[in-house]
Amino acid sequence: MVKEVLKMEADKRAILQPILDGIEPGWELIKPLKGGPADLEHLSVFQKSDENKVIKVPIPDYYFNFGEQHRIRTFLEQEIRYAKVTF
Numbered sequence: 001m002v003k004e005v006l007k008m009e010a011d012k013r014a015i016l017q018p019i020l021d022g023i024e025p026g027w028e029l030i031k032p033l034k035g036g037p038a039d040l041e042h043l044s045v046f047q048k049s050d051e052n053k054v055i056k057v058p059i060p061d062y063y064f065n066f067g068e069q070h071r072i073r074t075f076l077e078q079e080i081r082y083a084k085v086t087f
Contacts, residue, residue, distance in 0.1 A: 012064055016044065019073050024080055026050060046076075053083040 012032050020027040031045040042058045057079050063072050 012044070015064060015069060015072070016076075019069065019076060020046065023073065023077055024048075027080065030054075046079075048083070052085050054086045055079045055083045 013029055016029050020029065027046050027048050029044070030047050031043065042060055044057050044059050046055050046057070047053070057075060059072060059075060062068070063075075
């Protein structure tokens, strides 16, 4: 079970990072963790260090499981557009 969850997290990272790079370079995927503990939350966290920006986005698992990358991209485009500076 844990191996399946870790594989699912790795797949999420593999899907999310190219989408991020295509929207605006410089965003880093913080969560889901790469090879980290089993995390069943839907919250993904992204950071753009050079601008001190962080976004937290709840992305449902079914977007990943059913090939809804276009929805993920739309979701992230909006969040990145309105990302606020954090300190």
